[in-house]
Amino acid sequence: MSDQMQSQQPQSASEIRVRASEWLVKRYDSEGWSDSDQTQLNSWLAEASAHKIAYLRVEAASKRADRLGALRRPAPAPGRLIPALKIVAVAAAIVVIFGASFFATQRGVPEKTYVTGIGGHETLTLRDGSRIELNTDTSLRVADSGAKRVVSLEKGEAYFQIVHDATHPFVVLAGNHRVTDLGTRFLVRRNNDTLRVSLLEGRAQFDTEDSHGKQQATLNPGDVVIATTTSLSITQAPTQTLDDQLGWRRGVLVFRHATLAEAAAEFNRYNPQKIVVADSHIARLNINGALRANDPKAFVRSMKVFFDLRVEERPDTIILSR
Amino acid sequence: MTQTTDASLEGKTLRLPGAAMTEPELDAWFVREVLPLEASLMQYLNRNWQDSSQVEDFRQDVYIKAYEAARNERPKSVRSFVFAIARNLLIDKVRRSQIVPIETAVDLDALNIAADEPGAERSVIARDELRLVKSALERLPKRCREAVTLRKIDGLSTREIAVRMGVSPRTVDAHLVEGYAHLADILYGQPDVADKKA
DSSP, X not given: XXXXXXXXXXXXXXXXXXXXXXXXXXXXXXXXXXXXXXXXXXXXXXXOHHHHHHHHHHHHHHHHHGGGGGGOOSSOOTTOHHHHHHHHHHHHHHHTOXXXXXXXXXXXXXXXXXXXXXXXXEXXXXXXXXXXXXXXXOEEEEEEOSSOEEXXXXXXXXXXXXXXXXXXXXXXXXXXXXXXXXXXXXXXXXXXXXXXXXXXXXXXXXXXXXXXXXXXXXXXXXXXXXXXXXXXXXXXXXXXHHXXXXXXXXXXXXXXXXXXXXXXXXXXXXXXXXXXXXXXXGGGOEEEEEEETTOHHHHHHHHHHHHXXXXXXXXXXXXXXX | OOSHHHHHHHHHHHHSTTOOOOHHHHHHHIIIIXXXXXXXXXXXXXXXXXXXXXHHHHHHHHHHHHHHHHHHSOOSOHHHHHHHHHHHHHHHHHHHHOSSHHHHHHHHHTHHHHHHSOOTHHHHTTSXXXXXXXXXXXXXXXXXXXXXXXXXXXXXXXXXXXXXXXXXXXXXXXXXXXXXHHHHIIIIIOOOHHHHHO
């Protein structure tokens, strides 16, 4: 983009995308599209390629959505909206089931279990539109009866984008801890006895019950809870840290002043071939940067080059030493 | 692409170096050839850039460069053309920002492989378009989903939708605006995992 164009168009791609969508709705969905509207649209489109591209993109998406007309119900009567939406929702929910096993709890709420293997990454969409992304080596059970939304994280890590519903709170159980959402995005990681909950948006309530009794805390955006069987801490983390924790969603591990031992442990969550740090001195080496989670060899190569380490590769392990 | 007129036109354009496209041809080319690459492109940009808030602007810059360059000369291989633009853009930004240069450099080297491997978008064409769009609709925020459903499935007007949803027509418009913008992101940028498995 030329400097001149940038000074004329200080808008971000995201703003232009919304503007393009506004034009589209005005043109096709609203009433009273006039010649003068058309002239204005034409001049907006001619103003910058960014405008043109954004418009073509949203228009193409809307045209693709026109195919939904094939699902049109004969004479939709008032009051049928909700059941009809549910039919679409259930159909989509069935589509997202992967490796799910069905069983019912004592209370009769049907549950499904979702499992990812080492290096796995799956997304599931609940019937209310809430989304859960499962990271590597994760197992969770979902009871989504509509009236009740309960997820139990058995192990691993999951990222939740929850559609708020005041009458049906969304609950995540992990061991003797419980997170109750109040309309949020949050990340939960369960590793042996340690649970980490990071709240990115909205509000949530954290409850825990241990030998000392019950404890409760309200979480605000940026709060990170670390709970073990014997301790509970809540700290405020900068946005950067939360972004880093979510690096796996795009396939990367982000380290900021991590030790080599910590970085190796992270890689080992994602890969069957385990990195072994065989020397306590090098275990404390400082690691910074973003690396592909599924490529421990690239990480090891960098270590070799930058820290002059010895690398011994075996079928199941990669051993690092001085 | 199965249309004969289109195919013969393509053949002619390809044989002429520097052949230009008219505006409607260019627009149709962009929608047909470039937009389906978006999921791969976003994945590539996300993997190679830490600050995810900048990726949408990156994508826009890549599209602008592709669109404007194709105006004068239609590229032979759209995929390598688009990814070469993305790669140059990333190199440029890395040089200026100095953010994680080591790892980014590693990934940039791997790009040539990424640009050659057949992407997920190839199979998109063969997939059930209706199911794909339905699943995208399902992923919209609740109110947007309702508005888009009433518009696209039931074919209701804004005023009718407003009555159904118990809101003003202006609010319906706002839901549709948000809904379409999201739909574009989902349909082009992030087709559902479940669809990939199908």
